[in-house]
Amino acid sequence: MTLNSSEKVEEAAMPAGLEDAAVPPPATRRESPAGIFFRKPIAIFFLVVLAGMVLIAIFGPVFGGDPVATGNPSMQPPSADHLLGTDHLGRDYLARVLHGGRTSLFVGFSVAALCMTLGVVVGSLAGFYGGVIDVMLVKIIEFFQAIPGLVLALVAAAILGANVMVIIAILAVTMWTGVARIMRAEAARIAQLGYVESSRSAGFPGWRILWSDVLPNAMAPVVVTTTMTVGTAILVESGLAYLGIGDANRPTWGSLLNDAQPYLNSAWWLALFPGLCIFLVVLAVNMLGDALNDALNPTIGRVK
Numbered sequence: 681m682t683l684n685s686s687e688k689v690e691e692a693a694m695p696a697g698l699e700d701a702a703v704p705p706p707a708t709r710r711e712s713p714a715g716i717f718f719r720k721p722i723a724i725f726f727l728v729v730l731a732g733m734v735l736i737a738i739f740g741p742v743f744g745g746d747p748v749a750t751g752n753p754s755m756q757p758p759s760a761d762h763l764l765g766t767d768h769l770g771r772d773y774l775a776r777v778l779h780g781g782r783t784s785l786f787v788g789f790s791v792a793a794l795c796m797t798l799g800v801v802v803g804s805l806a807g808f809y810g811g812v813i814d815v816m817l818v819k820i821i822e823f824f825q826a827i828p829g830l831v832l833a834l835v836a837a838a839i840l841g842a843n844v845m846v847i848i849a850i851l852a853v854t855m856w857t858g859v860a861r862i863m864r865a866e867a868a869r870i871a872q873l874g875y876v877e878s879s880r881s882a883g884f885p886g887w888r889i890l891w892s893d894v895l896p897n898a899m900a901p902v903v904v905t906t907t908m909t910v911g912t913a914i915l916v917e918s919g920l921a922y923l924g925i926g927d928a929n930r931p932t933w934g935s936l937l938n939d940a941q942p943y944l945n946s947a948w949w950l951a952l953f954p955g956l957c958i959f960l961v962v963l964a965v966n967m968l969g970d971a972l973n974d975a976l977n978p979t980i981g982r983v984k
Contacts, residue, residue: 716975723971730964733957737781744778747771747931755947765949767939777953780931784914785961787848787932791913794852796906799859804898806860807867808890818864821857829854829916833925843927847920851913859905866898900976907969911962918958933958 717723741747754770756762764773806817833850840846870876871894879889914933920926921934933954940950 713975717971720971720974722967723975726964726967726971729960730968733781733961733964734785736778737785740778741775741782744775745772747775747779749775755943757947758949764953765947767950768943768947773949773953776931776936777933777957780933780936780954781957783844783927783930783932784917784934784958787844787851787917788910788914788961788965790848791851791855791917792906792909794848795856795859795909796902798852798856799861799863800895800899800902802856803860803863803865804867804890804895807864807869808871808894809886810868810871814864817860821860821864824853825857827854830920833920837925842925844930847917847926851916855909855913855916859902859909862901862905863898866901867894870894870897901973904969904973904976907965907972911965911969914958914962914965 711719748771750770752762752766752770752772754766754768756766758765762772762774764777767773767776802817802821806814806821829850832854833847836846836850867890876889876893879893880886917926917932918934918937921932922938924938926932926935926938936954937951940947940954943950
């Protein structure tokens with residue numbers, strides 16, 4: 681194909697290399713948060729650890745035996761007959777650790793779910809609408825933030841009895857305020873962005889803008905905070921059970937540590953195994969929360 685005279689003149693007049701500069705380079709695709717998350721070996725490792733602990737806690741008690749049966753020799757160290765030994769009443773310690781894991785994990789994930797629900801509802805309304813609604817809801821957040829959790833747990837246990845549901849309610853009431861504050865800050869920031877203002881100008885109702893535009897874009901830090909709440913709830917529940925505030929009919933890892941206090945010098949396994957389970961779960965949840973934060977906020981901490 682030959683060029684006419686005008687095309688030859690234009691080509692000759694174009695500086696060298698301008699042809700390549702005139703064509704924009706292809707846009708690089710941004711990696712998805714899931715891709716960033718699963719690209720981290722440490723995230724995959726701790727995800728497997730947490731998933732294994734959850735599966736063991738769910739299905740382990742089915743095969744672990746009766747946690748209250750007392751027909752075995754007492755204070756036996758780990759052996760082929762009793763993999764985790766027995767306690768001072770002759771109860772199989774593996775069965776008790778498995779049942780305790782089910783209760784402790786149930787408390788941790790239930791408290792996290794309740795904290796996330798309360799925090800998202802209250803924080804999003806306060807941050808999005810502002811004004812009098814914001815002032816009232818912030819005062820409510822500050823009121824619940826000032827409640828001492830340990831004192832409330834002692835009072836509730838004395839009045840309502842120390843059962844798992846009471847412990848979950850107490851922990852949720854005293855721990856949801858952190859999620860609410862983060863959600864409020866994110867909702868207030870997003871409410872000032874251009875696409876939210878455009879939705880308002882188009883006449884969309886506030887609840888629709890909050891549901892479709894604000895909440896999906898504000899959930900990243902909330903999800904990260906919620907993952908941290910799981911570990912915190914397990915630690916606080918274990919501490920309450922260690923102090924004797926717990927359901928005596930349902931063993932937890934914290935109550936097993938409480939029962940092991942008099943035998944720390946003579947029966948090391950009674951404190952080692954429930955303490956190790958608490959350590960692994962809390963460490964896995966915190967590491968996954970950190971990896972999730974890096975995946976949802978890839979520019980944080982990047983050297984510029």
